[in-house]
Amino acid sequence: MTIPEGILCSKTHEWVAEINNEFTIGLTDWAVEQLGDVVFIELPEIGSTFSKNETFATIESVKAASEIYMPVGGEIIEINEELINSPELINEDAFSAWLVKIKPENFQEDSQGLMEYEDYKDEVQ
Amino acid sequence: MxxxxxxxxxxxxxxxxxxxxxxxxxxxxxxxxxxxxxxxxxxxxxxxxxxxHMGEVFIKGKDSLNFLQSIVAQDLTNLEPSKAIYCHLPNEDGGLIDDIIIYNAKGIIEEIEYLIVINASRIDFNIPHMQKMAQGFDVEVINKSDxxxxxxxxxxxxxxxxxxxxxxxxxxxxxxxxxxxxxxxxxxxxxxxxxxxxxxxxxxxxxxxxxxxxxxxxxxxxxxxxxxxxxxxxxxxxxxAGLPLYGHELNENTTPIESSLGFFIPKEKEQNYIGKKLIQGQKTKELPLRRKLFAFIMEDRMIARAEYPVYINDIECGVVTSGAPSPTLGKNIGFCMIEFDKLESSLVSKLNNIQESLGMTIQIMVRNKLYNAKIVKKPFIEKKYNK
The missing domain is CATH 3.30.1360.120 (Probable tRNA modification gtpase trme; domain 1)
Structure with missing residues (x-):
């Protein structure tokens, strides 16, 4: 598991990282560990837009369904299609199994309050 | 806290x-x-x-059998020492206070007539009920759960x-x-x-x-x-395995017949018991069911969860009581309780007929969208009991 550089995490356990000029969103390793076996991931449609903290996806473990919130607002420009048929990939590596790529609306403002990974780890543990 | x-x-x-x-x-x-x-x-x-966490109760005293006969829907007359029976403990209205297993402990546990295993979540309801009902009988209800x-x-x-x-x-x-x-x-x-x-x-x-x-x-x-x-x-x-969980498939407002456990209710039981009127009436079909539990398989990748609304022909008529992905089948399965007063009588009579109900399409609302599911027979898998 490699943690993407410059990653920012939300209190609701999403991460966002700028990788090769693309803004990628996923769920943290800690959150995935808490969920256990992931059996289903519902991703949004490409082209849809969500504001910060809005529900954009759902992740289901054997036991329960959990909502996933936008760490920053924006338009969905790509989804990780692989997760639709192989949701268990997120259990193997929460950082390579990203959920969506977005075009942020106002990254500077929305990213206020997000934590660096080390600070996030301290907060959840 | x-x-x-x-x-x-x-x-x-x-x-x-x-x-x-x-x-x-x-x-x-x-x-x-x-x-x-x-x-x-x-x-x-x-x-x-x-x-x-499960509760255990010992029943002691010469009226033990008569006492239990007066509080459960099943007939214990032929329950020999060492044998066990799955039982329902109804309230006055035929709803369930608990589902339990009664073991005839005569000759196995010293001075004890019956061992009862009860649900953890129902210890605080079940035991006071049994103790109250024991009044007038020469019987002791002993809580051994701790x-x-x-x-x-x-x-x-x-x-x-x-x-x-x-x-x-x-x-x-x-x-x-x-x-x-x-x-x-x-x-x-x-x-x-x-x-x-x-x-x-x-x-x-x-x-x-x-x-x-x-x-x-x-x-x-x-x-x-x-x-x-x-x-x-x-x-x-x-x-x-198609087994009910108290608080999901079973509750105080639903009879065991309505929870599709009629198999466990004897056709006749001579002794009177609490809640007998509605339970026996439904068993003999003299009284109608108000609601009924059905097993279903999702036709889609969506997973039904407890409390999700259930629709038939676009009419909201029930809720999912339990739902999960089935690791054995690789499909998403569940139970739902359908309220008959929400549906027209032709549909109710179809649902009341087991053979006709199998294969019927229902819809489950998952995150504000309806997805199809099919009513199926329970259990979802073959049981492997050593009989």
Whole structure:
């Protein structure tokens, strides 16, 4: 598991990282560990837009369904299609199994309050 | 905030890295290595469950049989010593206070007539009810829940492990019977019951033997592939086996007939019992069902969960009571309660006919969209009891 550089995490356990000029969103390793076996991931449609903290996806473990919130607002420009048929990939590596790529609306403002990974780890543990 | 109670095996669960969750006032392991792995291990080999949160009650006194006959829907007249029966404890209106297993303990537990195993979440309702109803009978209702621990060892390899621990297969109790036994030098009550649809045992004993028995059983990991199993897999296993869970498929407002457990209600029972009028009336079809429980399989990848609304022909008419992905079938399964007063009579009569209801399409609302599901027969898997 490699943690993407410059990653920012939300209190609701999403991460966002700028990788090769693309803004990628996923769920943290800690959150995935808490969920256990992931059996289903519902991703949004490409082209849809969500504001910060809005529900954009759902992740289901054997036991329960959990909502996933936008760490920053924006338009969905790509989804990780692989997760639709192989949701268990997120259990193997929460950082390579990203959920969506977005075009942020106002990254500077929305990213206020997000934590660096080390600070996030301290907060959840 | 009151702290959740811990079973005598709590420290063992922590040592094994279990994830602990609150359940019915108890801090219980929901999983160790993973629900899916634990589920398959139980179906294919053996799973060990700490079910010490379950309640145990001893019934003592010369009126024991008459007393129990007056409070359960089943007929205990022919329940011989060592035999067990799955029973319903109704309220005045025919709804259920609890579902329980009654063991005839005569000659097995000293001075005790019956052992009853009850739901953890219902101890505080069930026992006061039984104690109140015991007035006027020469009977004692003794709550042993705080004195006894309980393990379930389930799966095809369970019998081999029990054999290794000192009780040969020919000496093991048969399905739905129990005996007093010495297991690995610990005195226990050994029952051939469970909540998974597999052959297996439940083992009841004093707290002081808990760690010894737990660790001894798990020492057969190499030989018989036994693993510790948490409440997560316990739920998917019982759901596949079509077994109800109190608070989901069973409650105070629903009769056992409405919960599709009519199989367990005798056609006739001479003695009067609390709630008899509606239950027997529904059993003989003289009184109509107000609602009914159905098993379903999703036709889609969506997973139905408890409380999700259920529709038939675009009419909201019920809720999902339990739902989960089935690790054995690779499909999403569940139970739902359909309210008959929401539907027109032709549909109700179709639903009242088991054969006609099978294959019917219903819709489950998942995140504000409707998805198709088909009514199917329960259980979802074939049970493997050692009868």
């Amino acid at each position: 009151s702290e959740d109670k811990k079973t005598s095996l709590y420290d063992e669960h922590i040592k094994l890295g279990a994830k602990i969750v609150p359940f019915g006032g108890w801090a219980m392991p929901v999983q160790y290595e993973g629900i899916i792995k634990e589920h398959h291990a139980t179906r294919n080999f053996a799973g060990l469950f700490d079910v010490s 004195d006894l621990s309980m393990l379930a060892l389930q799966g095809p390899n369970a019998k081999f492990i029990i054999e290794k621990m000192g009780i040969s297969q020919s000496e093991q109790p048969k399905f739905f019977t129990f005996k007093s036994a010495i297991l690995n030098a610990c005195p226990v009550f050994l029952t051939r019951t469970g909540y998974t649809g597999e052959d297996g045992f439940e083992i009841i004993f004093e707290h002081k033997y808990a760690s010894k028995l737990w660790n001894e059983i798990l020492s057969y990991k190499e030989e018989f592939s036994v693993v510790p199993v948490g409440l997560g897999a316990r739920d998917t296993l019982r759901l596949e």
